[in-house]
Amino acid sequence: MPNLSRIVLGVALTLGSAHALAAAPTLPVPASGVIGTQDAMFSPDYWIARAPAPDKVIFSREELKALNARTFANDPSMYVLANIPAQISAGQVKAWIAKVSKMPAKPLLDVHNQPLPKSVVDPIVASIALEKIPEHVTARYGISVARQSLRTFPTDLKAFTVPDQPDFESLQESMLFPGDPVVIVHESEDGQWYFVVSPRYAAWVNKSAIAVGSRDEVLNYADKTPYRVVTGAKVRTVFTPEAPAVSELQLDMGARVPLADLPPDEPVNGQGPYVSWTLQLPVRAQDGSLHFQPALLQRNADSEPDYVPLTQANVIRQAFKFLGERYGWGHLYNGRDCSGFVSDVYRSLGVQMPRNTGDQAKSPELAHRLFTAADSHEARMKAIAQAQVGDLIYIPGHVMMFLGRVNGEPYVIQDVGGVIYLDAQGHKHWTRTNEVSVTPLLPLLIDEKLSYVDAMTSLVRIRP
Structure with a gap:
């Protein structure tokens, strides 16, 4: 996912000197090392009991349909496949490919932490075969038949930019799922990969996962009832x-x-x-x-038989079905990452969201409050004090879902690599989680100088 900063907790973020580290609340540290948690918190019922209006329906079915229609119409990261013309200009195809097919700024490493040689990297870049795109591309249509990776380049080669971080594979973008419709706009040099546009992402996919059909077959399948x-x-x-x-x-x-x-x-x-x-x-x-x-x-x-009604209780129940699932960048390792986690939860409730954190945080049809370096700690704490169950809290490259409060302390559920916090003596602790986790919000740090709250870039509320 190229617009994410591939956050690994413990890596500092530069957001300017305006944000100072806030004093962390004093919370107990259990044997797990995850501050402020206890076994009772790992049940959805614990949080549903604390929700102010757990069973109130937030959006009706018709309101959700209207919201989704507006999101697809107005969010540039989403694609209405029916609106893609039968003949697509070469410029458009090249723009889609250029948006995703970029090598990371850092040198690539193999699975053994060894640098990938130029003799390996250069053919991967060349395989996108931009020179073979005709002036006008005839759109073809297909459906994904398996859970299949969407890749930065047409390759299955595993590559990394940080040593010993196997959960953050640098050429993984996202995932297609069985039944996902796509528009096929290009093929790799070796003819084994398609560049496809799906409703929420455009990237490379191994053609063995795509069944090619007519436009009507593909688009009608997605709308078929019951x-x-x-x-x-x-x-x-x-x-x-x-x-x-x-x-x-x-x-x-x-x-x-x-x-x-x-x-x-x-x-x-x-x-x-x-x-x-x-x-x-x-x-x-x-x-x-x-x-x-x-x-x-x-x-x-x-x-x-239909999407789960969108209520606070159901948001919590759906989120907790992933509790303990291992982190998987771009839905790798039969899991999902932070943005995949929240979007899959909301998808089961009938809400279609962008795939990546950067797009989710500023999606024009989702109610959001953006934060910049000009926002004070007090303004950020006020926003957290007003957070509601299911709200999404964004920091650069990461998203969390607000769960509720315990003795006034805000808690979140998040798919995260680990947690950093200061203990009562001011010593830094780092605990690896690498899974969907329940944590308090206020003690969490990005590094010794910056808290999650002061790194917050957006708060999104799925409400009318």
Whole structure:
């Protein structure tokens, strides 16, 4: 995700001398080393009981549809695929590629912390083959058939800019999920990768994950009804040797999958369907073309006939389904990162958000309060005092979700590498978490000189 600063806690951020380190509150430090936490806090019910209006619906279905329509129309990081013309100018395609296909400023390292030689890096850059883009590109359409990485360049090579940080892979951008529609606008030099535009990201994807179909097939699939929305962190379709492409296929939180129109007494892939939902999933034929295959999702799997109602209680419940999941930059390692965590939670509640923290923090249709170096510590603390359950708190390269208060202390849930704080004696402590974690907000530091509160760049509220 190129507009993120790839924050690793413990790396200083320069925001100007106006922000001084605020005195940290005195909170107990348990054996885990995560300040201010106790086992009771790891239950969603603990926080729901503290929410002021836990079951009040914040947005109706129609209000959410209108919000999403405005977000896609007005947020430059989002794409309405139906609005992409059939013939796309070479300039537009090159602009999409140039936005993402940039080498990091720091030298790249391999998995053994050794510098990647120029003989390895240069062919990767050349593989984008900009010179082969015609004056007018004919848009092609496809659907992702698997959970597949979106990459900076058309390569699976793992590369890093910081030694011994395997969770921050530098050429990983984001992830496509089964059923995601894309517009294909270019191919790599070797013909093994597509550059695609998806609703929330444009980047390179291995073509083996994309089934190519007609415009109507692809766009209509996303709108097909009835459907199921995945409301668990991860669910899997039923094992089926008859249809390996859809056997035990993982579907992540927020996925909206159409139901297949089949008789209720007709076996699906060798199994009776009456205790399962029969999904219609895209599959890729040997020639790369799009087909559809029924697959079963057990009824006891965590899914609903529509998005979960947007209430404070449901925001908390959905967020806690990821508690303890390992951090994964750009949804790597079968996980997600901080912005992926909050956007997947809100997606299950019917809210479509930009993919990256920088875009989320300033998205024009999401109510937000921006902070600059001119904002005092007192102004920031006042904003935190007014924070509500589900509000999103941004610092450079990172986002947290506000949970509530305990004895006046604000707490957040966040997907984070670790926490830094000062103890009662003023000594700095760093505890690795590398997971979705519950923490207090006020004690947390970026370094010895800057607190999270004084680094805050935005507070986003998902409210009408």
